[in-house]
Amino acid sequence: MKVTALFLALIGSAAAFAPSSTQQASTALNALSDLPGSTAPVGPFDPLNLAEMGSEETFNWLRAAELKHSRVAMLATTGYIVQGAGIHFPGMLSSDVSFESLSAMKPLDAWDAVPDAGKAQILGTIFIAELITESKPVHYTMGGPLPTIVFPPIDFSGVEGAVLKKKQDAELNNGRLAMIAIMSFISAVNIPGSVPALVGNPAF
Numbered sequence: 001m002k003v004t005a006l007f008l009a010l011i012g013s014a015a016a017f018a019p020s021s022t023q024q025a026s027t028a029l030n031a032l033s034d035l036p037g038s039t040a041p042v043g044p045f046d047p048l049n050l051a052e053m054g055s056e057e058t059f060n061w062l063r064a065a066e067l068k069h070s071r072v073a074m075l076a077t078t079g080y081i082v083q084g085a086g087i088h089f090p091g092m093l094s095s096d097v098s099f100e101s102l103s104a105m106k107p108l109d110a111w112d113a114v115p116d117a118g119k120a121q122i123l124g125t126i127f128i129a130e131l132i133t134e135s136k137p138v139h140y141t142m143g144g145p146l147p148t149i150v151f152p153p154i155d156f157s158g159v160e161g162a163v164l165k166k167k168q169d170a171e172l173n174n175g176r177l178a179m180i181a182i183m184s185f186i187s188a189v190n191i192p193g194s195v196p197a198l199v200g201n202p203a204f
Contacts, residue, residue, distance in 0.1 A: 035063070036165060037172030057141040064140045064147055068133075070175020071149070077178045080185050083107040084203025094118060106203060108189055125151070 032044035054062075088103035094115045102110040114122075129150040138144030148154070156164055188195040188204040198204045 036168035037066075037176070039169050039173060060141045060143070060146075067146055067172065067175070069179060070172055073178035073182050074175055077181045077185070080107045080182065080203070083110060084201075106189065108186075 032038055035044075038044045083103065084107055086103050088099040090099065092098050093102065094117070097113060097115060102113060105113060111119075132150050133147035136144050140146050156167075159167070184195045184198070185204065188198040188201075193199055195204075
């Protein structure tokens with residue numbers, strides 16, 4: 001599970017480079033400049049020139065992948081910090097596992113201690129959310145809207161364009177930082193001393 005989490009985080013980080021179609025190679029960076037997440041001081045960030053590769057469908061798929069992984073990484077980072085701080089729900093998670101006992105563990109160890117039935121419910125909820133986002137009448141790879149938040153659904157239809165663009169910029173940029181953060185957390189747990197800033201922190 002730890003390896004899987006790291007692999008998914010790496011995929012999400014790679015997707016941040018958002019390739020465009022081959023036909024638009026000469027204007028790739030200009031195209032990226034107009035998309036959410038391209039803000040000062042970095043601007044359109046594509047050091048490997050991935051924007052010059054792939055089709056328009058690939059471009060849209062990777063943009064959606066970046067967005068999804070950004071959201072997952074923000075949840076994972078926040079959850080790790082909350083868990084590491086010892087904050088927990090009252091009562092029992094199952095008949096023999098309390099939230100308090102999980103709170104005393106390191107976050108990744110706490111996941112291992114969750115009963116299989118609980119893990120199945122979590123993964124099942126994720127599957128349903130993924131199915132909903134992938135079952136739109138016009139798929140995002142074909143020019144449809146990018147995936148929205150499913151739980152809870154949020155309606156941004158009444159938000160002004162400039163305000164919405166600012167929110168989208170913040171979501172992607174915070175998500176990119178969160179992908180780096182959760183990868184750092186996982187590295188600190190599995191490779192002692194790999195993240196100097198986290199050395200000695202009891203959560204790691």
